[in-house]
Ligand code: ADP
C-alpha cells in the first residue's frame with residue numbers, strides 16, 4: 001500500500017466492467033468499451049477515454065478485484081482508519097455481485113464470492129495475527145429505502161424506531177439499530193446471510209426493491225493494545241451496495257415510483273455532491289451537504305474522516321446500456337477528481353499472479369501436447385503448425401488409403417472372376433480327360449490295325465481301317481497335348497500366387513489406417529484379398545498334388561509293360577521249373593535203375609552232374625520269381641497312395657468351390673451394402689440441397705432486413721445531425737445573449753422568442769434521436785435472434801460463405817451504432833443535467 005499523507009483523503013475509484021450477460025448477447029449487443037490495462041484506462045466507443053485508479057475488464061475475477069483494490073483498505077483499518085467501499089452503477093451492472101450481497105455459505109469455496117465475505121475473512125485473519133491486541137467487533141446491516149432506514153438484522157423485521165444522532169465525540173450514531181457482537185468470521189457471515197435473506201424477502205414483497213434501496217453492512221472495530229491500554233482505536237468499515245443509478249424512465253415516474261426515483265437519485269446525487277465538496281481544494285473546510293440525505297449522513301464518518309474510501313463503479317459493456325455507462329463513468333470520474341494527484345498503485349502481486357497464470361497456461365498446453373504424443377519436433381516450430389502439417393499428412397494418407405483399397409477391391413474382384421473361370425475350365429478339362437481316357441481304353445484303340453490292313457484284301461475296308469487308325473493317332477496326340485496344357489496352367493497358377501502375395505504385402509501396409517470413412521469398403525477389399533489368396537494357395541497345393549498323382553500313375557504305367565513281361569517270364573520260368581523238375585525226377589529214376597548196371601556208371605555220373613545243374617537253375621529261377629512278386633507288392637502300394645492322393649484332390653476341389661462360393665456371397669453382400677449407401681448419399685445430397693435453398697431464402701430475408709436497418713440508421717444519423725445543429729445554435733444563442741445582456745432590455749422579447757424556439761428544437765431533436773435509437777435497438781434485438789438462427793443453420797450445414805455474410809451484417813449494425821453513439825453522448829450529457837434539474 002502506498003503511504004498517504006494523513007491529511008489528504010483520496011477516494012480511490014475502481015472501474016469494474018462485467019462480461020456481457022446471456023440476455024445481452026442474445027439481443028446482439030456489442031461491447032462498447034475497450035480497455036488499456038497498463039494505463040488503467042477505459043475507452044468508450046472510439047474516442048472518449050476515462051482513467052481510474054484501477055480498471056478491471058470483464059475477465060477480472062473477484063479475487064483479483066479484492067486483492068488489488070479492497071485488501072489494502074482492510075489492512076488500513078488496523079491503523080485506525082475508517083474505511084468505506086461503495087458499489088455504484090446502474091441496475092444489473094454487477095454491484096451486488098461485486099459486493100457479495102447474495103452470499104450464502106454454500107458459495108464458500110467458489111471463485112464468485114464477492115467483497116464482503118472476503119473482507120470478513122481477511123479481517124479475522126489479520127486479527128488472529130495481532131496477538132498483542134484486543135478486539136471487539138460489532139456488525140450491523142441496514143437498508144435505506146425511500147429515505148427510511150430498515151434494520152436488516154432486527155429479529156422482528158418491524159420498522160423499529162431508528163434515528164440518526166450526531167455525537168460530537170463519537171460522530172454519527174444510529175439509535176435503535178441492532179448491533180451484533182461477533183467473535184469469529186462465521187458469526188459475521190451468519191449476520192450477512194441473515195441480512196441478505198431479509199433483503200431478498202423484502203424484494204419479493206416489493207417488486208425489485210433491492211435495486212431501489214441502498215444496503216450498508218457495517219463492521220465496527222475496537223482495538224486496544226493489551227500492554228498499553230491507552231493505545232486504542234475505534235473505527236468503522238462500511239460496505240455499501242448502492243441502489244441502481246439508472247434514470248427512472250419517464251413512463252414509470254408517477255406516484256410512488258416517482259417519489260422512489262427521486263429518493264434514490266437524491267441519495268446518489270447527495271453522495272456526489274458530498275464527494276465533490278470534499279474533493280474541491282478551494283472549498284477545503286467549507287460546507288459539506290451531508291444532511292441532504294440519509295445516505296450521506298450515515299456515511300458522514302467515513303467521508304471526510306480518517307477514512308479510506310473506495311468506489312467500485314460497475315458498468316455493463318453492452319452498447320444498449322451506453323447512456324447509463326457514460327453516466328456512471330462521469331460520476332466515478334467526478335468522485336476521482338477529489339484528488340488531483342492520482343495514486344499510481346500497481347499491485348506487484350496481481351502482476352505476478354498474471355505472469356504465473358500465463359506460465360501455468362503455457363505449461364498446461366505443453367503437457368497436453370505431451371499427453372497427446374505430439375510434442376513439437378523443433379522448439380522453433382509452433383505446436384499449432386506442427387499439428388497442422390500432421391493433420392494434412394494424415395488427410396493425404398487417408399485419401400491414398402481409400403484409393404488403394406478401392407484398387408485392391410477391384411483387383412480382388414477380378415482375381416475372383418478369373419479364378420472362377422479357371423476352376424470351371426479345369427472341371428471341363430477333367431471331364432474331357434476322362435472322356436479321352438475312355439476313348440483310349442476303348443477296344444477300337446487296342447486293335448492292331450496295321451496287321452489288319454496287311455491281312456485284309458478288301459480295299460474299302462482297308463480305307464476305313466486307315467481312317468480309324470488316324471483317329472487312334474489323333475487320340476494319342478490329344479492326350480499328349482492335354483498333359484502339356486495341365487503343366488502350363490499349373491505354372492500360371494503358381495505365378496499368380498506369387499504376384500498376389502506381393503500385392504497382399506502392399507495391402508497389409510495400408511491396413512492400419514482403417515479409420516477412413518470407407519472403412520467398410522477397405523475391410524471388404526481386404527477380406528476379398530484374403531480369400532482369393534487362400535484360394536490361390538489352395539490351387540497351388542492342388543496343382544502340386546495333381547502333379548504328384550500324375551507322376552505316380554505315370555510311373556505305374558511305365559511299370560506295367562515290365563510287369564506283364566515279368567508275368568510272362570514268371571510263367572515261362574515256372575513251366576521251365578516244372579519241366580526241369582520232371583527231368584530231374586526222370587533222372588533220379590534212371591539213376592536208380594542204372595545203379596545195378598556197372599556199365600552205366602559213367603552215364604549215371606553225367607546224369608548226376610546234369611541234376612546238379614538243374615537244381616542250380618531252379619534256384620535261380622525261384623529267386624527271380626521272388627523279386628518279381630516284391631515288385632508287384634510295391635506297385636500295389638503306389639496304387640493305394642495314388643488313390644489316396646486322388647481322394648485328397650477331390651476334397652480340395654470341393655473346398656475350393658466352397659471358398660469360391662463364399663467369396664461370391666461376400667461380394668454380393670458388399671454390392672448390396674454399397675447400393676444402399678449410395679442411395680443414402682443421394683438422399684442426403686437432396687436434403688442438403690433443400691437446406692441450402694432454405695438458407696438462401698433466409699439469407700435473402702436477412703439482407704432485406706439489414707437494408708431496412710441501414711435506412712433507419714441513416715435516418716438516425718440525419719436526426720443526430722439535426723440535434724447537433726440545434727445544440728450548436730443553442731450555444732450560439734447563449735453566447736449572443738451574454739453579449740447583448742450588456743445592451744439592456746431592447747429586443748428582449750425577440751431574444752426570448754428565438755431562445756425558446758431553439759430550446760424547443762433541441763428538445764424535439766433529442767426526443768427524435770432517442771426514438772430512433774430505441775427503434776434501432778429493438779430492430780437489432782430481432783435481427784440478432786435471426787442471425788443466431790442463421791448461424792446455427794449455417795454451422796450445421798457448414799457453409800462458410802454464410803458466415804462471411806453474417807459478419808457483413810454485423811458490420812452494418814456496428815456502423816449504425818457508431819452513428820447512434822453520438823446522440824448517446826448528447827442525450828447522456830443532457831440527461832445528467834436534467835436529472836439534476838429534476839431534483840432541484
Ligand atoms: P446489480 O446489483 O448492479 O443490479 P447484479 O450484481 O445483480 O447487478 O448483477 C447482474 C447480473 O450480472 C447477475 O446475474 C450477475 O451474476 C452478473 N454479473 C455481474 N457482474 C459479473 C461479473 N463480474 N462476472 C460475471 N457475471 C456478473
Ligand code: MG
Nearest residue numbers: 095096210211
Ligand atoms: Mg443489486
